[in-house]
Amino acid sequence: MFESLLVANRGEIARRVIRTAREMGLRTVAVHSELDADLPFVAEADQAVLIGGDAPAQAYRDVAAILQAAKDTGAQAIHPGYGFLSENADFAAAVADAGLIWVGPSPSAITAMGDKIAARNLMAAAGVPVAPGTEDPVGTAADAAAAAGQIGYPVMIKASAGGGGMGMAVVDGAEQLVAEYEKVTAFAGRMFGDASVFVERYFPSVRHVEVQILGLPDGRILALGERDCSVQRRNQKVAEETPCPVMDPATREQLLQAARDAGAAVSYRGAGTVEFLFSPGTKEFFFLEMNTRLQVEHPITEEVLGIDLVRAQLLVAAGEDPGLAEAPPTGHAIELRINAEDPKRFLPGPGVITSWVEPSGDGVRVDSGYGPGTTVTPAYDSLMAKLIVHGADRAQALERAAAAVAGFQIAGPKSNLAFHAELLTNPEFVSGAYDTALVARMRARPPKN
Template sequence: MFGKLLIANRGEIALRIQRACRELGIPTVAVHSTADAQAMHVRLADESVCIGPPSAKDSYLNVAAILTAASITGADAIHPGYGFLSENAGFAEMVEDHGLTFIGPSAAHIRMMGDKITAKAAMASLGVPLVPGSPGAVADLTEAAAVSETIGYPVLIKAAAGGGGRGMKVAHTADELSEAWRVARAEARAAFGNDAVYIEKYLDKPRHIELQVLADAFGNVVHLGERDCSLQRRHQKLLEEAGSPALTGAERDALGATVCAGLTKLGYRNAGTLEFLYQDGQFAFIEMNTRLQVEHPVTEMITGIDIVREQIRIAAGQPLGYTQAEVKFSGHAIEVRVTAEDPETFAPSPGRVDVFHAPGGLGVRVDSALYAGYVVPPHYDSMVAKLIVHGTDRPTAIARLRRALEEFAVVGIKTTIPLHQRIAADPAFNAGDYDIHWLERFVAGE
């Protein structure tokens, strides 16, 4: 096992990794910007190193500063969390080149799955179902028109690199294709420095289903069930469930068997999440995240498996301690992301937290780095807490979610807690009757 682990992240995920390390008996090093000097992950770490000014590019994305911090503190492993450098293949390579262990998959697999075109090609070769679309990047508008006519409108133009909804545009007709093509490429170039795009069939009422996997260095691959991440605004997830109210156990098992067999052939190692669109009983692969997911707690709640602990164990060369048959699913879990935003306009709301009271009780978990007196900085992602609830079934979990949201108090900044209360009370959500477009309509009052 590792002698000391540096956490190349901040906020609640840095705390989450610290907790797993503490249970494993591993001392931790926190890195932080000057804006995060009083952050909880810094206060609770065994050691801390300031790596730069508030701007993420000068601190949490500063590879040289992070590697220097690891060197001067004697860390022998680095966990990247999610976001920032977590899916940067170059960073993973540099960590290994410096004689350290990167807690995650190989740089080759990060690079393969980081480009959506190569990821789709790899999955197709492994028998994983895909959304109908272009086999690779589309060179020009003429080819885009030909592909679109072949698969049928509406179509979705997507950036080959990156994610988060940037470089993604829908063309409902041939007349809309030219402008959608131009805007998607411009957004992709600005966001990722790469204007390559590809085209997929646009599904009108799909659900966003993802499958959590763990793989060790000995060829053992298991899946930990599915998460339904369909409640999204502008392609950003706000609420996740495990399992999905739309899937049967047989559908989950069939998808899991296909995915695990494919990743075994690929030689994948560590944690990963494969994301699918699901409509009319059919799955279609869209991308793979080669890192820990924000919503990993819902999977932990229904399986009892500590995913971060498993990441660290696998990276240390230890095998999985269980087979697929030994992974058991119990009850239902829901996670809501609480962000420092106005719940109606979604305008950012950084500032001082005067009161912070987290809900508790049976089946309630809060992952957050907030505390009374903390000042939420304006420089980073707006998520300030994750509320996760677990119940014996979905109705129980929803009832527990409503109760926990009523108890949750964050005073001094605006948060999206009132929005989640509205969602939890909505009949369509309670019936599980939603798709990836539902939340946009709900927020708009449609």
């Protein structure tokens, strides 16, 4: 086992990784931009290194600066968190080339899953169900229209290099297709440096369900249950729960096996997530993508299984068996993402935090990146904290979540706490029978008389 760890990230996930690493007796190193100098993760690390002062938005993507920080501090391993460089195969390879341990899957696994078209084809070859779609990039709007005609509307145009809910558009008919095709290709080229797109069947009423996998040093793939991530705004998750409240045991086992097969297809090691679209009505599910890193919503899996996924990541990276086994969940867990944003339109609302009071109590956990006196800047993602609740069943988890939201006090920046209070009393959400369009329905304007 290595003795020191550099965390190449910021905010709540850096703080989360540092906490477990210190509990394991590891010396921790934080890297940070000038804007983040006063955040808790910097103070909680054993050592902190300033990087990327001239370009704060790019600081955590500065490979040379991060590797130099590791060299200067004697760090033996690097944990990338999520976002930034966490799914960058070149960075993973550079870490290994520098003689350091990469806490994550192999560069080849990251590459295989990073291109959505290649990933679809690889999963299909492995027997994992995929939605009807193109096997190759569509080079022109005319090609996209021809593909859509064969697949059947509605379809989704998706960036091959996209992820995180970005680089996609729903097309309901041929008259929309050219404009949406041009928008997605332009966005993909600008954001990802790769304008290639593909066309896939779109399911208007569907759930977004993912499986937590853990690839062990001996090659086994554990499927550690599923998470329902269907509460989304603009295709980006805002709340998650586990287990999925509308999945029967037989379908669940099929889903878990598909995730194991997906991991085995790329010889996966460490923590990863296989995402699926799931139709409760037909009990069908289709591969969506694989995230070759730790997910934002990993804590709800930890709560229902009584495990520490960061600890498992660190042990697997060191070539050790974390001693975990597949097991049924105990109770129910819900995660609410507490963002610095307007609760109605979800527009960012950064600012200085003048008051910050976290809730507590049975089954309540808060993973936060900020505190009183710190500043949420527009340079980074708006996530301030994750509110995680665990109950004996879904009803108790909902009750505890509502009480915790009411007890969470944030002043200064805007926050979406009011949205979560609304969500937790929404009849559709409370029933468990919702889909990925729930938030859009909650925010739809009432018809004029």
